[in-house]
Amino acid sequence: MLSGTRVRLVALDLDGTLVDSVYQHVAAWHEALSGCGIALSMWRIHRKIGMSGGLFVRGLMRELGRELDPQVAVELRRRHAAAYAARFHEVTPLPGARELLETLTRLGASWAIATSGAGEVAARTVALLDVPSHVPVVTRDDVAHAKPDPDLFLRAAERLGVAIEHSIVVGDSVWDLLAARRAGALGVGLLSGGYGHDELQSGGAYRVYEDPADLGRHLDEIGIREPDG
């Protein structure tokens, strides 16, 4: 096999991919929206989790047929952050998440975490995972545009000094998969954020696994192998 086709980088999303936090984010956005007098169904919020906060609020407003008041947008983000912090004690790593990261490290793969979340919240979440300090954690604060723009994954590749081509992006939402395609990377979907299999495949997932544990058992299928493999 030509070395040029080996996987160069594995960029992993955080919420719903490595930690079981999507439903807490849904509940926190619902609480924030209700607090601002905005009624929106939980499933519609769920389907927007993982995209950039700015696009998220804009998308919600469009569904409601309202104009986006910048002050309300700021207030929504503030309320969401508070409501999520109040639920953070419920958040745990997904099954197999720590083991998957350990395996990637052991196999000598370059890997990074790339999340649409803000730096402060991401840092608290990453602390649940025992991530080595040299691993890049790229957050909303590091880029001009979060997912589905490709910037987060491009920045992760840049931080590791590798080309994004032949990289794998692992995520639980269609926003991860769309960003992966825009970045020129291969997207792998996980069901652990609560999307359906078909939604992820339609979003461009090359393969879909249940959760980090299931992905960890099938790394060979996506071309991640023992150094001598």
Place this chain on the structure above:
Amino acid sequence: MLSGTRVRLVALDLDGTLVDSVYQHVAAWHEALSGCGIALSMWRIHRKIGMSGGLFVRGLMRELGRELDPQVAVELRRRHAAAYAARFHEVTPLPGARELLETLTRLGASWAIATSGAGEVAARTVALLDVPSHVPVVTRDDVAHAKPDPDLFLRAAERLGVAIEHSIVVGDSVWDLLAARRAGALGVGLLSGGYGHDELQSGGAYRVYEDPADLGRHLDEIGIREPDG
């Protein structure tokens, strides 16, 4: 058109179909399970909402590779009921739910509500919807087996004195759709419980709509029409 092929009955699920309560049920089960020392991912709980409580607990245990201790099962249900009650203030009718029920009444359709939930909780939930007192509300307490067994829908048809054939079952989960098929009814899926479109179609949905508002705009597509239509 032969009168024998007219829709005789519309049987509607409650949670996720008429009220926005699935995510609160997911959170309540997660809290109940954690309280009993059982770690289970939110998305796995989500995919089992709507099935009978007995099957639900048994299914979860199977996924965890554990035996079902009857005392733990009772304790789980007690904790879930308490945790759901604590979240009930967040639960609202889904967009268009009240209007859909009013339209069905206006068109002279026989309709009923059929839920895997317990009678007491269902009564509290139905109270959010202004359901006329003559409408049958069939709950877990009324049948030997809840969904995906067909008993709830068969009982609804019996209560209205109509045959289940040419009936329509509206639900947000695959358990509703499987029960509809076993009852010999036509299943219609709604995305408002958070399942993906394809999951509902694979479960046997004849058509899939977003929520009660979307279904209400397309009643003609499933053969429900004005009395002279």
